[in-house]
Amino acid sequence: MRDETSDYLTQSVLAPDLGKKGTGDMAYNEKESHGQSENMNDSGNGVHETPQPTPTAADQPAETQPERPKAEPSQREHAVSPDAPDEVKTTIAALVEAFPSLKPFHKEDDWTEVVVPAALLKDVARFVRDDERLKLNFLSSLSGVDYRDAGLQVVYHLISIPAGRPKLIMKVNAEGGRDNAHVPSVVDIWPTANWHEREAWDLLGIRFDGHPNLKRILLREDWIGHPLRKDYVDSRPPRERQYKETWAPPSDRGVRHDES
Amino acid sequence: MADSEMNISTQLEETGSGEPRIRTEELLINMGPQHPSTHGVLRVMARLDGEKVVDAWGDIGYLHRCFEKIAEKRPLPAVIPYTDRTDYLAALSMELTYVLAVEKLLNIEVPERAVYIRFITNELQRIASHLLWFGAFCLDLGAVTGFLYAFRDREKILDVYESLCGARMLYNYFRIGGVRNDLYQGFRDTVLRLMDDLEKRLVEFDNLITSNKIFETRTVGVGVLTAEEAIAWGASGPVLRASGIPYDIRKADPYLLYDRYDFNVPVGTNGDVYDRYRVRMAEIAESIKLVRHGLEDLPRGGDIMADVPRRLSPSGDTYSRIESPRGEVGCYLVCDGTDVAYRVKWRSPCFVHLQLLGTLSRGSLIADMVANIGSLDIVMGEVDR
Numbered sequence: 288m289r290d291e292t293s294d295y296l297t298q299s300v301l302a303p304d305l306g307k308k309g310t311g312d313m314a315y316n317e318k319e320s321h322g323q324s325e326n327m328n329d330s331g332n333g334v335h336e337t338p339q340p341t342p343t344a345a346d347q348p349a350e351t352q353p354e355r356p357k358a359e360p361s362q363r364e365h366a367v368s369p370d371a372p373d374e375v376k377t378t379i380a381a382l383v384e385a386f387p388s389l390k391p392f393h394k395e396d397d398w399t400e401v402v403v404p405a406a407l408l409k410d411v412a413r414f415v416r417d418d419e420r421l422k423l424n425f426l427s428s429l430s431g432v433d434y435r436d437a438g439l440q441v442v443y444h445l446i447s448i449p450a451g452r453p454k455l456i457m458k459v460n461a462e463g464g465r466d467n468a469h470v471p472s473v474v475d476i477w478p479t480a481n482w483h484e485r486e487a488w489d490l491l492g493i494r495f496d497g498h499p500n501l502k503r504i505l506l507r508e509d510w511i512g513h514p515l516r517k518d519y520v521d522s523r524p525p526r527e528r529q530y531k532e533t534w535a536p537p538s539d540r541g542v543r544h545d546e547s
Numbered sequence: 548m549a550d551s552e553m554n555i556s557t558q559l560e561e562t563g564s565g566e567p568r569i570r571t572e573e574l575l576i577n578m579g580p581q582h583p584s585t586h587g588v589l590r591v592m593a594r595l596d597g598e599k600v601v602d603a604w605g606d607i608g609y610l611h612r613c614f615e616k617i618a619e620k621r622p623l624p625a626v627i628p629y630t631d632r633t634d635y636l637a638a639l640s641m642e643l644t645y646v647l648a649v650e651k652l653l654n655i656e657v658p659e660r661a662v663y664i665r666f667i668t669n670e671l672q673r674i675a676s677h678l679l680w681f682g683a684f685c686l687d688l689g690a691v692t693g694f695l696y697a698f699r700d701r702e703k704i705l706d707v708y709e710s711l712c713g714a715r716m717l718y719n720y721f722r723i724g725g726v727r728n729d730l731y732q733g734f735r736d737t738v739l740r741l742m743d744d745l746e747k748r749l750v751e752f753d754n755l756i757t758s759n760k761i762f763e764t765r766t767v768g769v770g771v772l773t774a775e776e777a778i779a780w781g782a783s784g785p786v787l788r789a790s791g792i793p794y795d796i797r798k799a800d801p802y803l804l805y806d807r808y809d810f811n812v813p814v815g816t817n818g819d820v821y822d823r824y825r826v827r828m829a830e831i832a833e834s835i836k837l838v839r840h841g842l843e844d845l846p847r848g849g850d851i852m853a854d855v856p857r858r859l860s861p862s863g864d865t866y867s868r869i870e871s872p873r874g875e876v877g878c879y880l881v882c883d884g885t886d887v888a889y890r891v892k893w894r895s896p897c898f899v900h901l902q903l904l905g906t907l908s909r910g911s912l913i914a915d916m917v918a919n920i921g922s923l924d925i926v927m928g929e930v931d932r
Contacts (some may be wrong), residue, residue: 428866428877430890430894431892444894449793449794450799478780482902486898505607505613506608514613514616515615
């Protein structure tokens with residue numbers, strides 16, 4: 288059961304085409320291609336730059352920009368569509384002005400998204416917090432994501448309070464490979480990142496350079512491994528085996544089908 | 548005498564000026580993880596100088612179930628019951644955050660009647676949660692009467708939920724694309740009567756607690772959180788608003804029907820424990836108003852479920868956030884085109900608020916630390932997930 292699930296997931300992540308066979312996916316593909324053609328029309332008017340065809344940004348070093356496992360539709364459009372909310376346009380303008388190498392884009396609703404190289408993170412973070420136009424003083428969430436071979440990623444959701452906008456998503460790909468993944472800490476910029484970063488270290492094994500107290504927070508200190516990693520293997524004895532050894536269920540109904 | 552033997556001794560020692568003074572030592576004490584005032588299995592460490600708190604910090608993880616890993620192993624709809632178990636006192640808020648995220652990825656339009664049902668039940672949830680907080684907080688301060696009164700009224704809301712979906716705490720009621728079942732016969736009248744009742748009860752609570760001299764002494768000026776600190780530490784919900792910031796996701800980023808109805812966002816001035824109490828009680832009154840509005844405009848009939856494909860296979864990532872009774876709940880959902888989420892991350896307000904413990908308690912009395920923890924409205928299931 289366990290292997291089946293993980294294989295299924297592996298296939299679809301590493302080779303996105305494999306997962307696109309169900310009817311639900313067909314519908315999604317249609318929508319996606321529709322959105323893309325709309326965007327092409329926009330750029331045909333000469334108002335915007337041509338969207339980049341592939342998600343790999345050529346201007347960033349390969350190790351800070353590992354190829355994402357799947358190309359999101361929004362990742363391809365770096366141009367601002369005319370119907371994007373004003374805050375999104377302001378955010379994109381401010382970011383590009385200060386950091387010409389960044390490629391922010393309109394994500395959804397009024398969220399702006401930008402992929403930031405780990406080396407630039409501290410500068411960008413300080414800029415978006417202090418800039419008069421942005422004032423992103425509230426770190427709503429800090430999430431780590433394990434993209435298998437593509438590496439680990441940290442996602443920052445930022446909001447300006449009390450207005451509630453603009454809103455910015457910063458994605459930072461961890462440097463140093465899976466065994467030594469690390470990202471600069473932003474605790475000195477948003478103190479609330481403290482426990483979030485400890486959680487990301489605890490569950491995903493991302494090191495945050497400059498964190499004052501990077502210890503496990505949810506798990507025991509002697510825990511082995513980082514459970515939210517996709518390749519995590521539980522080192523404890525499997526529950527099912529213990530269960531079978533002590534008592535044999537009368538029928539299939541009694542067997543637990545969940546994994547360890 | 549060895550240093551280790553001196554830890555409880557208080558001795559006279561000579562100071563430079565020749566006057567003897569009492570030499571004291573800091574004492575490290577441990578509260579919990581099994582302690583009546585910690586609202587669950589929370590362990591608090593405090594360094595004390597006499598009765599003054601020098602520093603305090605929380606140790607969490609006793610209730611950790613790695614919910615986020617479970618969510619990566621189950622089909623998308625099967626995660627909903629697990630979300631209930633995170634914040635078990637406002638389970639519908641957690642369900643709502645999750646279904647909103649999935650619906651955003653799948654572009655599902657939820658039928659009007661289902662939106663109204665979600666809206667009403669969610670606001671009822673806020674009232675129930677704030678009532679429970681009120682009761683538990685009174686208990687923290689040693690006032691048992693408030694606890695009994697609050698539980699009496701919360702019970703009636705739980706009865707409504709029991710009739711609606713069969714459960715009193717862990718509802719499993721929202722579905723991706725709507726709600727599980729329609730309202731029962733007489734829901735409207737029961738809830739309207741309940742709201743009338745509650746409005747009178749609020750006056751009763753007010754008379755009982757608000758101007759109570761002992762209560763004021765224990766709460767006014769205790770655990771002050773400035774607006775700057777609140778924002779920097781990521782405080783949200785009533786904790787942020789008590790510090791004077793009028794920020795409510797229901798206003799700033801409306802979901803469900805919050806953009807249709809007018810309601811006030813209660814704001815405090817001092818950011819102390821007392822203000823947090825006032826803000827929450829005022830929010831109950833606003834929620835009563837919203838429930839009434841919702842019941843008034845509730846469509847008479849219609850679908851309660853959207854047409855949702857049998858096999859869900861969303862792709863991409865999204866972040867949905869709502870205003871739960873405790874603050875900003877966020878769900879960062881990454882999907883890879885299969886029917887199982889690739890990554891689910893919860894932003895839970897209590898997890899963030901617990902970081903404030905040191906800031907709030909430093910310099911205050913040890914007894915006030917209990918009031919501080921209580922005023923943050925901590926639910927450990929949500930902290931540890």
